[in-house]
Amino acid sequence: MKQTMPIEGKFELMSLPYAPDALQPVISAHTLEFHHGKHLAAYVSNLNAALPDSGLEGQPLEQIVLNAQGGILNNAGQILNHNLYFSQFRAPRADNAPEGRLAQAINEEYGSFEAFRDIFAKAGATLFGSGWAWLSADSQGNLRISQEPNAANPIQHGLRPLLTMDVWEHAYYLDYQNRRPDHLAALWQIIDWSVIEQRYNDL
Ligand code: MN
Numbered sequence: 001m002k003q004t005m006p007i008e009g010k011f012e013l014m015s016l017p018y019a020p021d022a023l024q025p026v027i028s029a030h031t032l033e034f035h036h037g038k039h040l041a042a043y044v045s046n047l048n049a050a051l052p053d054s055g056l057e058g059q060p061l062e063q064i065v066l067n068a069q070g071g072i073l074n075n076a077g078q079i080l081n082h083n084l085y086f087s088q089f090r091a092p093r094a095d096n097a098p099e100g101r102l103a104q105a106i107n108e109e110y111g112s113f114e115a116f117r118d119i120f121a122k123a124g125a126t127l128f129g130s131g132w133a134w135l136s137a138d139s140q141g142n143l144r145i146s147q148e149p150n151a152a153n154p155i156q157h158g159l160r161p162l163l164t165m166d167v168w169e170h171a172y173y174l175d176y177q178n179r180r181p182d183h184l185a186a187l188w189q190i191i192d193w194s195v196i197e198q199r200y201n202d203l
Contacts, residue, residue, distance in 0.1 A: 001160055001202070003060035004083065010048045011061060013041050014083050022091050026186045031174045039170050040082045047075040065153055077151030081132055085164050088196060092189040099193065102162075102200045109143045116145075117188060123147050124165045125181045133184075135163040137200055162199045163191065 004011070016036055020029040027035075047064075050072050051057050056064050061083075064076040097113050098106060110116035123145050124133035131149040136159035138144065144159060154161045165184055172183035 001062060001155065003062050004080070005060050006051075006058065009051065009057055011044055011079060013044045014086060016086055018090060023089055023190050024092075026092050026190045027089075028175050031172070034174065035166075035170060036082075036086060040079065040086070043075045043078040043082070047072065047079060050075065062155060065155060074151045077153055080153050080155075081151065081164060081166070084161055085132075085166050088163060088192055089190045090192040094189065096189055096191060097193065098197060100197055102193070102197045105137075105141060105143055105200070120145050120163075120165075121181065121184050124167050124184045127167050130168040133165045133167060134159075134161055135196075136161050141200070160199070163196050 013036075016032070020032045023032065054068075054072055056068055056072065059067065061076055061080055064072065065080050068076055097103065103113065106113055106116045110119060120133060120135060124147075127133060127147045127149075129149065131147060131152070134144075134146050134148060134154050136144045136146065136154040138159055143162075144154070146154060146157075146159075148154065165187055167180060167184070172180060176183040
């Protein structure tokens with residue numbers, strides 16, 4: 001997995017690879033402005049403030065997630081999770097599905113893309129409280145769907161994260177209020193499967 005290095009001791013807020021209104025109506029510009037510009041920015045600022053004299057200065061973000069505890073782990077985990085989350089989207093498309101090796105692996109593991117989506121959506125909808133639903137791969141390329149609480153990431157279990165859905169209320173409440181399953185169902189329209197396939201093929 002690609003490592004995210006600090007620059008002069010500090011991590012940067014990732015730039016969105018699309019315009020703030022590009023994901024509408026699935027995710028509004030208003031939600032993106034808060035989610036990326038306030039929530040993620042705060043995790044970055046908090047981590048940068050906590051790193052000096054922590055013994056973790058200079059490590060890549062992914063190593064900090066594996067080595068840290070407490071507040072540093074929570075903020076670093078949330079940065080890693082959100083970097084993966086925000087970089088996996090593009091403008092809505094009605095007919096949107098994976099291709100190639102990843103599509104084949106999904107069909108082998110779950111029977112069909114539709115069956116995979118149902119299992120993944122259920123993982124997101126039934127996660128109690130705040131957290132993330134994940135599709136990951138093990139070192140053999142086998143796929144796993146999991147629920148991770150709060151700021152946790154599959155790399156903590158030796159897995160490679162491919163696709164994620166943020167089920168913290170801040171990810172959807174402005175647009176969907178309490179209707180988390182509706183938000184998760186809509187997200188399939190904006191997944192950039194070329195990004196997910198690239199993560200899968202980068203074994
Ligand atoms: Mn979030």
